[in-house]
Amino acid sequence: MSRPKPDIILEYTNPKNYKAEQVLKAEAIYSVFYQAKPINLRSLNTLVNYPGPKYKKVSFSNSGHAFNLSERLNKRFNCQDFTVVKLTSGDVITEVEEKDDGKTKKKTGSKTSK
Numbered sequence: 001m002s003r004p005k006p007d008i009i010l011e012y013t014n015p016k017n018y019k020a021e022q023v024l025k026a027e028a029i030y031s032v033f034y035q036a037k038p039i040n041l042r043s044l045n046t047l048v049n050y051p052g053p054k055y056k057k058v059s060f061s062n063s064g065h066a067f068n069l070s071e072r073l074n075k076r077f078n079c080q081d082f083t084v085v086k087l088t089s090g091d092v093i094t095e096v097e098e099k100d101d102g103k104t105k106k107k108t109g110s111k112t113s114k
Contacts, residue, residue, distance in 0.1 A: 029087045030066035031059040032073065036083070041073075059087075 007025035014020070033039060044053040060066045063084065070082040 024061075026061040027088075028063075029059050029061060030063045031085050031087055032066055032070045033083050033085050034073075035081045 006022075008022050009025055010023040012021050031038060032041075039058055041056045041058050042053045043056060045051075058066075058069065060069075063086070066084040070084050073082040074080055
């Protein structure tokens with residue numbers, strides 16, 4: 001059985017190289033949580049600091065990818081604490097609000113060029 005065709009919301013085709021980007025409708029975003037809290041996931045080589053840590057995806061528009069990741073993490077860490085959370089709504093934020101929430105101070109003043 002073939003996959004159902006996605007619902008295209010927006011589409012842009014670059015006239016120079018004809019590559020297209022499509023914004024597709026999704027039912028939800030499925031994210032892997034640990035003990036009911038959101039997580040990030042990274043992998044790194046513990047012997048050398050090259051090429052540096054790689055951050056892996058923990059949120060997906062397809063629930064199957066999220067379930068596969070949570071099962072793999074539960075098996076690797078011998079627990080049942082990794083779960084999949086379906087995200088369908090939330091607060092809309094701006095980058096300025098995110099930076100001003102106490103984590104990052106906004107710079108004030110102006111730069112002068114010589």
